[in-house]
Amino acid sequence: MWRSAARRTAQIRRLLSSSAPPAGAGAAVPGPCIVHKRGNDILHDPWYNKDTAFPMTERDRLGLRGLLPPRVMSFEQQYERFINSYRSLEHNTRGEPDSIVALAKWRILNRLHDRNETLYYRVLIDNIKDFAPIIYTPTVGLVCENYSGLFRRPRGMYFSAKDKGEMMSMIYNWPADKVDMIVVTDGSRILGLGDLGVQGIGIPIGKLDVYVAAAGINPQKVLPIMLDVGTNNEKLLEDKLYLGLRQPRLEGEEYLAVVDEFMEAVHARWPKAVVQFEDFQMKWAFETLQRYRNRFCMFNDDVQGTAGVALAGLLGAVRAQGRPLQDFTNQKIVVVGAGSAGIGVLSMAKQAMLRMPGIHRTGEGHNQFWVLDKDGLITKARKGLDPAVARFARGYGPDEIPDLPEGASLVEVVKKVKPHVLLGLSGVGGIFNEEVLKAMKESDSPRPAVFAMSNPTTKAECTPEDVFKHVGENAIFASGSPFGNVSLGNGKTGFANQANNMYLFPGIGLGALLSGARHISDGMLQAAAECLASYITDNEIRKGILFPEVSSIRHITARVGAAVVRAAVAEDLAEGCCDVGPRELGSMTESERVDYVARKMWYPIYSPLVSDK
Numbered sequence: 353m354w355r356s357a358a359r360r361t362a363q364i365r366r367l368l369s370s371s372a373p374p375a376g377a378g379a380a381v382p383g384p385c386i387v388h389k390r391g392n393d394i395l396h397d398p399w400y401n402k403d404t405a406f407p408m409t410e411r412d413r414l415g416l417r418g419l420l421p422p423r424v425m426s427f428e429q430q431y432e433r434f435i436n437s438y439r440s441l442e443h444n445t446r447g448e449p450d451s452i453v454a455l456a457k458w459r460i461l462n463r464l465h466d467r468n469e470t471l472y473y474r475v476l477i478d479n480i481k482d483f484a485p486i487i488y489t490p491t492v493g494l495v496c497e498n499y500s501g502l503f504r505r506p507r508g509m510y511f512s513a514k515d516k517g518e519m520m521s522m523i524y525n526w527p528a529d530k531v532d533m534i535v536v537t538d539g540s541r542i543l544g545l546g547d548l549g550v551q552g553i554g555i556p557i558g559k560l561d562v563y564v565a566a567a568g569i570n571p572q573k574v575l576p577i578m579l580d581v582g583t584n585n586e587k588l589l590e591d592k593l594y595l596g597l598r599q600p601r602l603e604g605e606e607y608l609a610v611v612d613e614f615m616e617a618v619h620a621r622w623p624k625a626v627v628q629f630e631d632f633q634m635k636w637a638f639e640t641l642q643r644y645r646n647r648f649c650m651f652n653d654d655v656q657g658t659a660g661v662a663l664a665g666l667l668g669a670v671r672a673q674g675r676p677l678q679d680f681t682n683q684k685i686v687v688v689g690a691g692s693a694g695i696g697v698l699s700m701a702k703q704a705m706l707r708m709p710g711i712h713r714t715g716e717g718h719n720q721f722w723v724l725d726k727d728g729l730i731t732k733a734r735k736g737l738d739p740a741v742a743r744f745a746r747g748y749g750p751d752e753i754p755d756l757p758e759g760a761s762l763v764e765v766v767k768k769v770k771p772h773v774l775l776g777l778s779g780v781g782g783i784f785n786e787e788v789l790k791a792m793k794e795s796d797s798p799r800p801a802v803f804a805m806s807n808p809t810t811k812a813e814c815t816p817e818d819v820f821k822h823v824g825e826n827a828i829f830a831s832g833s834p835f836g837n838v839s840l841g842n843g844k845t846g847f848a849n850q851a852n853n854m855y856l857f858p859g860i861g862l863g864a865l866l867s868g869a870r871h872i873s874d875g876m877l878q879a880a881a882e883c884l885a886s887y888i889t890d891n892e893i894r895k896g897i898l899f900p901e902v903s904s905i906r907h908i909t910a911r912v913g914a915a916v917v918r919a920a921v922a923e924d925l926a927e928g929c930c931d932v933g934p935r936e937l938g939s940m941t942e943s944e945r946v947d948y949v950a951r952k953m954w955y956p957i958y959s960p961l962v963s964d965k
């Protein structure tokens with residue numbers, strides 16, 4: 353499997369490696385269009401605005417002459433100018449506190465986003481490794497925390513509890529005729545920062561920026577949405593500047609009625625749009641997923657996207673030990689955090705184990721997992737367990753090996769279990785402390801793996817420095833937010849992998865869209881995870897590299913998207929899209945499908961705004 357995957361990877365990398373402009377850029381560029389706006393309306397429309405790069409013909413014919421300085425700049429000059437001002441901002445803020453620098457960087461990017469989308473997305477795509485930490489985790493967390501103060505102009509749509517009965521008409525207030533991709537949150541669990549109410553809108557905005565950069569979704573066709581059903585965050589309720597509803601969160605049927613109405617409105621206007629649920633607290637994450645997944649083309653990124661990324665990492669950890677993949681069924685995995693993400697990971701990992709040869713011996717009862725939440729190890733003795741969590745509860749008492757009591761502490765569990773993998777999705781920064789990591793050194797694995805997946809950086813369970821220092825140089829590390837690699841001396845590097853659902857959600861969304869999937873099945877998600885797992889070569893894995901560089905995110909997304917399309921067609925869920933039907937999608941070879949997906953990606957270049965005919 354891995355050899356053919358490596359061959360495929362090489363082929364795809366060749367196919368996609370001419371990066372500027374990438375494969376498909378030409379094909380996705382719309383032909384000359386006549387814009388119906390004129391003058392300042394064009395300059396103030398970030399989609400059409402070219403700032404100083406409007407050629408004279410367009411200045412004449414669109415009423416722009418005199419509204420701009422006379423010199424016509426090229427796109428390349430504008431690009432360079434922006435990058436230079438970004439670099440001088442970096443230089444000038446050296447020594448300032450991290451949060452001040454991060455917010456200053458976010459502001460300069462946000463201003464460009466507001467002004468000129470073409471230039472914004474080009475700098476984002478070309479510099480995604482540098483800019484992802486600003487528009488996405490960790491800075492997006494800081495932006496959400498300060499959103500009411502930072503607010504200057506709206507982006508996306510806001511549906512509040514006060515809009516009950518109005519949503520079907522409100523949805524038509526959105527100016528774009530076509531929307532392909534929606535990311536919606538209710539702000540109830542923003543990263544590991546808790547309930548941020550309406551301020552959580554920063555997350556859908558950041559996720560959709562990643563969609564444009566990674567999946568080439570046309571930014572005119574994305575829609576970030578906030579469902580404001582109130583907040584239980586006392587600090588925000590008391591904050592005079594807070595921009596959301598100042599009321600406690602709706603609960604029960606009242607809550608679901610708002611989400612139902614919203615989903616119906618979206619579906620009525622854009623029946624083929626893919627809806628990604630993001631950062632909902634656990635109870636609503638699971639409830640809405642069950643409620644909508646067979647009715648709409650939707651998925652929950654925290655439950656399902658995260659699961660696929662973690663599974664790819666877990667399989668990588670098996671390969672790093674030089675073991676065959678089937679050995680996954682013997683891996684001992686300690687998961688810290690039994691929330692939407694933790695349970696999503698456990699469910700997908702368990703499904704993957706059950707598919708592996710030999711496992712039928714033990715079947716459903718096979719439990720290679722030890723799961724802890726805020727009350728310690730979860731065992732069958734725990735009262736009132738959510739059924740989704742109960743599946744992973746350990747037995748307890750002398751029959752259980754090792755013998756661990758209900759509520760056992762993390763360090764006790766790690767010492768006794770000696771796990772191959774310690775995976776954190778707890779939202780508790782630093783919980784993998786020195787004692788825990790030193791216990792991980794006694795792991796039964798020759799390459800103990802520590803995944804500190806909580807976001808943002810302050811909530812990471814540990815740092816790569818901690819891991820390579822306390823667990824050892826042969827350890828493997830991955831985190832949800834980016835960290836730098838660690839120099840281990842003697843020219844050796846300890847790799848800080850980023851295990852973030854950004855490696856999968858863009859491909860899941862794009863694949864669902866291009867296949868015209870009626871809904872998003874487990875098979876499609878599994879195909880996405882397997883594709884990501886096979887992206888990394890054995891040589892990289894040996895070095896401790898489990899995930900690709902963020903800079904290759906478009907290549908990865910093209911492959912993941914193609915895998916999702918293939919699975920949708922195979923399961924007869926595909927209805928096709930853009931004149932390409934399911935039969936045609938199904939008859940493509942794997943590399944043709946990847947090529948097709950890559951060609952459908954939007955790429956930012958200035959299009960002519962007047963026809964020269």
Ligand SMILES: NC(=O)c1ccc[n+]([C@@H]2O[C@H](COP(=O)([O-])OP(=O)(O)OC[C@H]3O[C@@H](n4cnc5c(N)ncnc54)[C@H](O)[C@@H]3O)[C@@H](O)[C@H]2O)c1
Nearest residue numbers: 543544689690691692693725726778779806807832852853
């Ligand atoms: N890397 C990624 O791609 C990715 C994806 C999704 C979520 N996350 C991160 O995972 C974290 C959790 O997300 P979630 O949606 O599961 O949240 P959640 O609120 O649903 O679950 C949090 C879980 O952690 C447990 N917990 C809290 N304190 C603990 C402690 N001291 N010890 C052990 N367990 C403890 C809680 O009991 C709960 O089970 C967040 O920080 C989020 O940013 C990362």
Ligand SMILES: O=C(O)C[C@H](O)C(=O)O
Nearest residue numbers: 489543631654807852853
């Ligand atoms: O937003 C991220 O960076 C990943 C994930 O969706 C999270 O909620 O932490």
Ligand SMILES: [Mg+2]
Nearest residue numbers: 630631653654
């Ligand atoms: Mg999330």
